[in-house]
Amino acid sequence: MAFNFDQRIDRRHSDSLKWNKYADQDILPLWVADTDFRSPDCIIEAIKARAEQGIFGYGDKPTGFINSAVEWLASRYNWHVNPEWIVVLPGAASGLNLAVRAFTAPDQLTIAPTPIYPPFRGAAKLAERGQLNLPLSLQQGRWVLDLAAADGQMTGKERLLMLCNPQNPGGTVYRHDELQAQLEFARQHDPIVCSDEIHSDLLLEPGVQHIPFASLSEDAAQRSVTLMSPSKSFNIAGLGASMAVIPNAELRTRFNRMRRGIVPDVDILALAAAEAAWRDGSAWLSAQNAYLRSNRDWLVSQVNKLPGLSVAAPEASYLAWIDARGLGVASPALYFEKHGLGLSAGREFGDDQCVRLNFGCTRALLDEAVARLQRAVTARP
């Protein structure tokens, strides 16, 4: 079946966070992580069918959602999950915050990669927990974790290791040996592991497989919380259907206790959408990933021709982490904004000389973005 990712959908003056930020300004919004693609018909039809009933009372335990999640994880990742391990959440970011609060005491620390998706840092800050940085370094075109650098800094108070696979930003898909090293690090220092795998379906690198951290071994499963969702894969982040997979019963109880009375159940339309996505969305997802791969290849080839900029090709996601320190400007994000590009500021991720560009958009929009990048670089001081 053919899907048209070139279709331009006007999101200006809609309720879009991404597009409203620059409404009425000539600035291309390439920041927050949603795409400009219309979700697959299976999702739209599922929402319509559920809405047609016209009754929107409290939902029961979402067995349809849970069963389709179990099947998705088994067929995509060969990860066999017991339905009881699944805690349904209205967002993966709430899972990060719950994990910090459920598994660390106020005098204990979290560990997180840097640079990192800002809510990893925010979750520790909001809970008033300290955070140890696990630096990423660029090796052979991939952003990898420097676990040895963290080894020397451990104080014994670290209780939660927060991982992001695929990495945001940077797009690394961790290989089996790298995950084993992460598990070994966890064994040695004994933290609980919260592995955010929300971008796992968005694989762009041919031949590369996503491996859930918890699927490595029984030990990995028993010490971990895995956050997953169809939100990024199918562009339904505004609906908010996510989950935490927690095989260990005691960890699950602590996590659930922390959410009680505070984090609501998931919207029934969101559940219908997510269930349909996982059940019937595979062909659309493959087509989308092929489109994103082509966008990535074009963007990376163009950016790396520009003096002052460099980017490693992300192996997954639709986010490019661009190093702009060679430009010699105080704030690359502000500089590019003045040249008509609304990018995510690297400062929020932990490196103010980088910017993150969201290429989950039509090729025509990306072409315009590349032209603006070229003009911005030519005009630099």
Ligand SMILES: Cc1ncc(COP(=O)(O)O)c(C=O)c1O
């Ligand atoms: C790594 C990562 N985790 C979590 C989220 C947010 O997920 P949610 O909208 O389900 O809270 C994002 C969104 O960009 C993300 O990139």
